[in-house]
Amino acid sequence: MSDAHALADSFGRIHNYVRISVTERCNLSCEYCRPDQAGAASSPEPLSFDEIASVVAVLADMGVTKVRLTGGEPLVRPRLEELVARLHAVSGIERIGLTTNGMLLAAKARVLREAGLTDVNISLDSLQPERFARITGGGDVGKVLHAIGSSLDAGFQRVKVNMVVMQGVNDDEIESFLQLTLKYPLDIRFIEYMPIGRGTKGWQTGYMPLGGILERCTKAGWAFEPVSSADPGHGAALGHGLTMDTSDSGPARYYRIEGAAGQFGLIDPVSKHFCMTCNRLRITASGHIKPCLYWNDEWNVRPFIGKSEQLKQLFLRSLEHKPGRHEMPDGLTESGSPRPLQENTVRQMSQIGG
Template sequence: MSQLQDNFGRKFHYLRMSVTDVCNFKCSYCLPDGYRPDGKPGFLSLDEISHLVGAFAEAGTRKVRITGGEPTLRKDFSDIIRVIADTKTINTIACTTNGYRLEKHAREWFDAGLRRINVSVDSLDPRMFYQITGENRFDEVMRGVNAALEAGFERVKINAVLLKNLNDQDLPRFLHWIKHTPLDLRFIELMETGLGRDYFQAHHLPGSSIRDRLLAEGWSLDPRGAEDGPAQNFSHPDYQGRIGLIMPYEKHFCDSCNRLRVSARGKLHLCLFTEGGLELRDLLQSAEQRPELIARLERQLLLKRETHLLHQGFTGVTQHLASIGG
C-alpha cells in the first residue's frame, strides 16, 4: 500500500517525471514561440534521477512516466530508462514523446525497459499537423508510431488535443485509423495556461461533446479499474483501438487523481495547475537521504487541495505545459 496519501484518501502510485524542458516542436497550445532557454539547463542528472525514483518506489510508486519538453532529446535517454527499469517494485515505465526519434530508436528503448509510449499526433492531415506543431514531420512521426507497434510495446497511445476551428474535423479520420489498428487514442481537452487565455477562448472544445458523439455511435464507457486515473475510456466491438478522454473541466475530475509530478529541475508539483513547486533536489544527492526525502513528500501531500481551480480561471504559475511535463 502506498505511503503517499493525501487528506482526501487518494493514494499516489504514479510519478510523472520531466527530464528536460527543451522541445524541438512549437505546438500552438503549448510552446507557440518555441523553446526559450532560461539560463543554464540544470536538469536532473542521471544519479539524481536514480535517487528520486528509488525514493518514490520505496514510498509505493509503481509507475513512472518520463516526460518533457521532449524527453528523447536527452542524450542519456536510454540510460534513464535503464535506471528506472533497475529500480525494484517499479512495474510500468512509460514515456510521452512527439515521436520524431521513434522510428530509429523504438527497439532500443524497448530493450532498455520502456513498455508504454504515448505519441503526440494532433492531426492526421499533414498540413494541419504542420500548422499546429510548427514542424513538417508528419510522415516521420507516423513511421515512428508503426515502429513502436512493431517493437512490441504493451501499449501505444496517441495523444491529440482537439481544437475548435482547427483540427476538430479530424475525429472521423482518427476513428477510421483505429478501426483495424490496436492503438489507444487519447483526446485531451485544451486547458488554459498562463500564456494561453485568448487561445483557450478561441479553440477550447469541451470533451463532453466528443463523449456524446462516441456514445451516439455505439461506443461504451469502460468500467473504471482500481488504479485508473481520471481518463474516461471507451471501447467499441467493431474497433481494435480504444479511446480515452481527458476532461479536466468535468465534475469530479480530480477525485481519482493518482499522480505526482516532478519537474526537470527537481521540484515536486502536487497538481499540473499549482501555485509553485517544492524543492527536492537538495535531497537527491545520496541514497542516505531517502528517508528524509520520503518524509518531505508525505508532509507536502497533506497540503494538496481536493480539486484544481480551473473553473475559476486559476491556472497557477504554469506558463506552458512543457515546464512541468504536462
Template sequence: MNAKQETPLLDRHHRTINYLRLSITDRCNLRCVYCMPEEGISFLPHKEILTYEEMLRLVELCVANGIRKIRLTGGEPLVRKGVIGFIEKLNKIEKLKEITLTTNGVLLKEFARDLRKSGICRINVSMDTLKPEKFNAITRRPLFERVWEGIEEAESVGMAPIKLNVVAMKGFNDDEILDFARLTHRKPYHVRFIEMMPIGAADARMKGFISRQEILERISSLGSLHRLEPELMAGPAEVYALEGAKGKIGVIGALSHHFCATCNRLRLTADGQLRGCLFSDKETDLKTALRQGKDDGYLSDLIRDTILNKPKGHNLDLNNPRKCVRPMSRIGG
C-alpha cells in the same frame, strides 16, 4: 534507511498516490501552439536540471513510499542524451511495476527498438491531426511523416498499446474527431481526446474549447460506443470502444468532467521541483535539499509533505482560466 518504508503515499483527502510523472528535460524539438510561442522559450541552464543520478535517487525514494508507475515526459524526453541507459536503471528498481513514456514521436523511429529492449512496453504519442498541413501548423515543424513512421515502428517492435493523445480544438481539428475514431477500427491504438486546458500558451486559445460530451456525441454517430473498465493504475481517461474495433477511445475532461477526486499522481520537474497538481504553482524544492547533502529521511519527509498538502482540486473552468508561472514544457506534459 527511511526510504525502505512500505507505507503508501496518502493525502489529506484519502487519495493513494502511486503515479509519478517525471520530466527529464525541458527541451523540445517542436513548437506546438498550445505549449510555447513560435520563438520558443528560454531553456533552463544545464546545471539547473537534475542529473540522471539525482533523478534515480528521488525515484527510488518515491517508489519506497508507494509509487508504482512512472511516466517519463519533457519537453521531449527522447532529446536528452543517455535516456535509454536511464530507463534501464529505472527498470532495476524493485517494486516499480511500470515505466511509460510520452513523446512527440519525432525521434521515435530511431529509438523504438531500444526503448522496447530497455523495458518500455507502451507509449503515448502526441498526435493532434492526421493531416500533414495541420500538423505543420500545430507543431510549426514539417515532420508529420517522420512521426507517423515512428508510430508504425513502435507498433512493429511490439509496443502495445500505443496511445495517441489528441488535444481537441474547435475550428482546427474537431473535423477530424471521426477520422481518429475510425482509426481504432483499423489499428489497435488507443486514441485519447483531451480537452484543451487554460495553461501556458493555450490560455489565449480557449475559445477553441470542445467538451468531452460533444466529442462523445460526435463519435456515437459512428455506431455503438461501449464504456470499458479502467486499467489498474490507469490515468484519468474514460475508456470506450466502438463495436468491432481493434483499438479503444479515451476522453479526458480536465475541465468539464475533471478527475481531481481520484487523482493519483505527482509531478517532478526536470529541475527538481515536486508538484502535487498540474494547475498549482506550489512546489517543493527537492533539488536544493538533494544538493545540500540531505539524507533520505529528510527527502522522504519533503515528498510526504507534498502529498499531504496536495490540493483537493484545481478549481478551473472556462470562466476561470489560470496562467501558470511555468510553461508546460517546464512542468512536464
C-alpha cells in the same frame, strides 16, 4: 513501505504514479505547450540520471509503481534508454512510460522497449501534414505516423495517441482519429485544451468540451460500449472512505467501437474534472515537485537527494498542500466568455512535463 511513508494526501488520495520531466528542451513549438518558446534558450540544468534514479528509488519505497518520462521532448535527452534501464532495475517499479511528440521515436522504439519501457504516449493533433506543421511549429506528421508503426512493432504493452482537441483548429478530424481504432490496436485519447501557465491567452476560443464525441460515433453509425479497466488501482487510504481508480487507464474513460482493434478515451479535465481520483505527482526537469499540474506550489528535491528520509518527508509535506481540485472551469462562464482565472502555475506545459 510503512504506513507513515504512504504517499497519501489530506483527501486520502494515494499516489502510486510519478511523471518526471527529463528536459525542458523540445524540437517542436506546439501552440498549447510552448507558444512563445519561453525558456528555450535558458533552460536550467536538468536532474542527472543518477539523481532521477535516486529519487525514483525513494518513491518506489513509498509505494510508487509507475514512472512516466516527459519533457519538453524527452528523446532530445541523449541516451535516454540508459535511464529507462536504470529505472527498470528499481525494485517496485512495474511500469515505465514515455510521452513523446514522436519525431525521434521511430529509430529508438525497439531499444527503449528492450531497456524496459512498457508504454508510450505519442502526441498527434492532426493527420493533415500542413495543419500538423502549423500546430506544432514545423513538425512532420509522416515521422509521427512512422513512430506509431514502429512502436506497435516493438511490442509495447500499450501505445496511446494523444490528440488535444481545439475548436476551429482540428475538431473536424475527430472521426478520422476514431477510424484509426478500427484497424490498429491503439488507444486514441481525446484531451480537452487546458489553460496551463502563461500560454493561456485565447484559450477559451479554442476550448471545446468532449461531450459530443460519443454522439459523433452514433451519427457515424458506429456501435460502441464502455471499456472497464482490468487493472484496478490501490484503492483509498485507510480511514478516508474514498474509492479511487488508480488504474493504468488514468483519467481516461475508454470506449470501444464494435469490432475495433483499438479503443478511444476521453480526458476532460475542464468539463468533468477527475481531481478526486488523482494519483500522480510531477517532478520538473529542474527538480521541483508539483503535486498538482494547475497550481503554482513547488518543492525543490535537489537539496535532499541522497538523504532518503528527508526526501520522503519532503514528498509527504508537498502532498499536505495538494488541493482538492484545480479551478480550470472557472476560466469559463456559462456563455463561454472569459473571466479572470484564479492564480495558477507560471510554468508552461513544456516546463512542467506534459
